[in-house]
């Protein structure tokens with residue numbers, strides 16, 4: 001059997017992180033690559049074994065581009081549904097496999113770096129943020145604990161203390177979502193002057209205390225109508241957020257364009273989009289200022305790089321999303337080191353210093369607000385043997401003829 005032939009496709013899930021799914025692909029030489037996706041892990045696991053493994057087994061693991069085309073263009077669907085997320089995890093695993101076969105880091109396989117390190121910003125979720133299983137109608141704003149990295153609680157209650165603790169680690173950029181609770185109460189249809197003042201208080205307080213030292217992005221999670229999102233954006237302008245993120249749902253490009261034109265603050269969108277095609281429409285038809293994408297959702301390393309190139313083609317900055325898992329962080333970071341207009345790598349310090357380290361090793365190095373790649377092949381992240389032996393982890397494996 002040819003050495004690069006795929007012989008095994010396994011999936012790993014953990015009761016501790018029910019949204020997290022890892023994919024492990026092994027070739028005939030015993031080289032192994034790891035991929036990851038996030039949300040409805042058991043559903044995506046079923047797709048991988050029932051919809052993709054039979055195709056992959058026996059194929060050459062090095063033909064990453066061809067496998068992308070088969071899984072996305074022939075069997076895939078638009079958006080970031082289970083088939084896309086599964087195929088994204090497979091694509092990341094195949095790039096990692098190539099890294100392990102060649103001994104080269106992913107950034108080098110992509111054609112080298114545009115920068116040796118990339119700035120990070122901290123997404124202020126706490127240790128338990130998005131840990132629970134995805135359930136329709138559930139909000140994540142209550143998932144806080146009192147902890148060293150209780151950043152979700154921190155931005156809602158003690159924003160100056162939070163900003164100060166980030167600055168102490170050299171992190172000068174952060175993202176918060178103080179409007180989510182009011183969007184639930186008002187169904188995103190209205191916000192009163194008093195509610196606006198209350199919701200924007202964390203932004204105002206950090207601006208007042210740390211102007212020139214800390215920059216803040218305002219996440220809006222697609223929860224608002226156009227006029228209300230525009231009203232919020234204009235009210236936030238005195239505090240000069242780095243960007244407003246997903247002010248409205250991205251299912252109507254004219255709507256997002258109206259918000260872009262209503263404010264001087266750059267608008268960032270993208271994490272909800274699958275494949276490069278909707279990004280082209282966004283870039284052609286709206287005033288969106290910054291492009292975000294998640295390797296675990298949008299289509300793996302292959303498509304993340306294409307989306308980054310598209311952003312550069314339209315003179316836009318690009319930033320990979322991470323609020324999901326250690327391999328997503330690492331895969332995005334390697335693309336960010338490579339891509340022409342990458343501006344930031346997102347990270348969640350509560351995860352990076354917390355559960356990411358409990359389940360993996362070889363994370364990118366983040367120091368003083370900057371990220372650099374670990375000196376390891378592929379994306380760098382591996383699973384320690386003792387982690388897979390733990391009772392809360394389950395594994396499902398497909399092999400040729402099995």
Ligand SMILES: [Mg+2]
Pocket residue numbers: 219245246271
């Ligand atoms: Mg977001």
